[in-house]
Amino acid sequence: MPLFVIERNFAEQLDPDELDHEGIRLVNDEAGVRWIYSFLSADRKKSYCLYEASDADAIREAAARAGMPADVVVPVEQVVPPEPAGR
Structure with a gap:
């Protein structure tokens, strides 16, 4: 499932x-x-959340229904680990 920040x-x-x-x-x-x-x-006035969803519209819908802001929704193309695998 796609990831979004x-x-x-x-x-x-x-x-x-x-x-x-x-x-x-x-x-x-x-x-x-x-x-x-x-x-x-x-300052506790901003959060950055990682979500799984089929698309950004599903996230915006859930946020609106929950009464939460979703000011910026960015699709995640690739997860980069802190070290390459096998090290």
Whole structure:
């Protein structure tokens, strides 16, 4: 399944502990997307998330239904490991 990086910008600081993880999972399941993980910026107003989805529209649909921003959705062409395989 294709991978996407999503940049989310928040007006207020994001507290990950206050997210409705179960609700987000249900919306994502219905839209056919899977949240892999996220990084939160130091000021807690921006996140970068890695998702699996059939296409960018599925991610935008899930984000809208979950009430989350999806300001930039970038398809990932290739995953580059920190060291070449076999080293």
